[in-house]
Amino acid sequence: xxxxxxxxxxxxxxxxxxxxxxxxxxxxxxxxxxxxxxxxxxxxxxxxxxxxxxxxxxxxxxxxxxxxxxxxxxxxxxxxxxxxxxxxxxxxxxxxxxxxxxxxxxxxxxxxxxxxxxxxxxxxxxxxxxxxxxxxxxxxxxxxxxxxxxxxxxxx
Amino acid sequence: xxxxxxxxxxxxxxxxxxxxxxxxxxxxxxxxxxxxxxxxxxxxxxxxxxxxxxxxxxxxxxxxxxxxxxxxxxxxxxxxxxxxxxxxxxxxxxxxxxxxxxxxxxxxxxxxxxxxxxxxxxxxxxxxxxxxxxxxxxxx
Numbered sequence: 001x002x003x004x005x006x007x008x009x010x011x012x013x014x015x016x017x018x019x020x021x022x023x024x025x026x027x028x029x030x031x032x033x034x035x036x037x038x039x040x041x042x043x044x045x046x047x048x049x050x051x052x053x054x055x056x057x058x059x060x061x062x063x064x065x066x067x068x069x070x071x072x073x074x075x076x077x078x079x080x081x082x083x084x085x086x087x088x089x090x091x092x093x094x095x096x097x098x099x100x101x102x103x104x105x106x107x108x109x110x111x112x113x114x115x116x117x118x119x120x121x122x123x124x125x126x127x128x129x130x131x132x133x134x135x136x137x138x139x140x141x142x143x144x145x146x147x148x149x150x151x152x153x154x155x156x
Numbered sequence: 157x158x159x160x161x162x163x164x165x166x167x168x169x170x171x172x173x174x175x176x177x178x179x180x181x182x183x184x185x186x187x188x189x190x191x192x193x194x195x196x197x198x199x200x201x202x203x204x205x206x207x208x209x210x211x212x213x214x215x216x217x218x219x220x221x222x223x224x225x226x227x228x229x230x231x232x233x234x235x236x237x238x239x240x241x242x243x244x245x246x247x248x249x250x251x252x253x254x255x256x257x258x259x260x261x262x263x264x265x266x267x268x269x270x271x272x273x274x275x276x277x278x279x280x281x282x283x284x285x286x287x288x289x290x291x292x293x294x295x296x
Contacts, residue, residue: 025175032179036186048209049261049289054281080270126271131204133270134292141208149287150277 050137053149073119080124088132103139110143118145123153204266205295214259218251222264230272241275248283260288
């Protein structure tokens with residue numbers, strides 16, 4: 001028969017009575033939470049992007065210069081369209097050319113003119129795949145041309 | 157003299173699975189929360205590839221998702237809601253009026269034709285956005 005409410009304490013009860021609750025599982029849980037939060041955010045990660053300008057119609061105002069004696073950048077309107085075979089061709093840097101050829105021409109242009117010496121305005125037709133528009137923009141950026149914008153092909 | 161043990165060390169017969177269950181529940185909850193937070197703005201689509209570009213985050217970003225749609229060609233989704241080009245223009249104007257430093261980021265599927273993306277760009281241009289970001293996957 002037990003005396004009053006006294007009960008026989010086990011080793012775990014005596015441990016907790018003397019030292020408090022065991023914090024190890026709580027620390028483990030917090031560490032696991034931190035690790036999985038870090039892993040999840042690392043998997044999601046930041047997205048890459050290309051910065052493109054949206055000049056207004058009548059893009060003579062695109063080049064705004066602080067120094068009135070400085071020459072404006074050379075402007076090239078690159079028109080993208082689809083040929084009969086369904087390939088995307090670019091027009092504006094000479095004769096109509098493929099995107100591979102355009103990339104080479106942009107490389108030469110960027111090397112000769114420098115990053116702020118050239119302004120490229122991409123005017124794609126509606127039928128051109130969006131990934132080709134991004135590819136042309138990417139080619140400009142890779143050639144060191146930082147001033148790139150997208151305009152409406154139907155605009156004057 | 158008989159020594160009485162103050163602490164009778166009884167071996168535990170069973171493994172306490174309560175901490176294991178706690179850990180699994182916490183993992184599940186955090187995956188759900190983090191996944192939901194990340195998926196709110198970014199719709200699932202395949203972005204075009206780029207070898208250049210930047211990944212620098214901005215403070216205030218307005219993410220415009222353009223997904224391919226079999227019926228209408230494309231649908232525009234902002235903050236998990238589908239909107240039209242006119243509504244997008246109003247939304248962009250309102251957001252710029254509220255936070256002038258807002259950056260517009262366009263996430264369009266690589267399978268789309270430019271004609272599906274053009275209304276969004278034109279709406280942003282009409283709303284006075286001077287430049288925007290075209291989201292892409294980094295492919296070195």
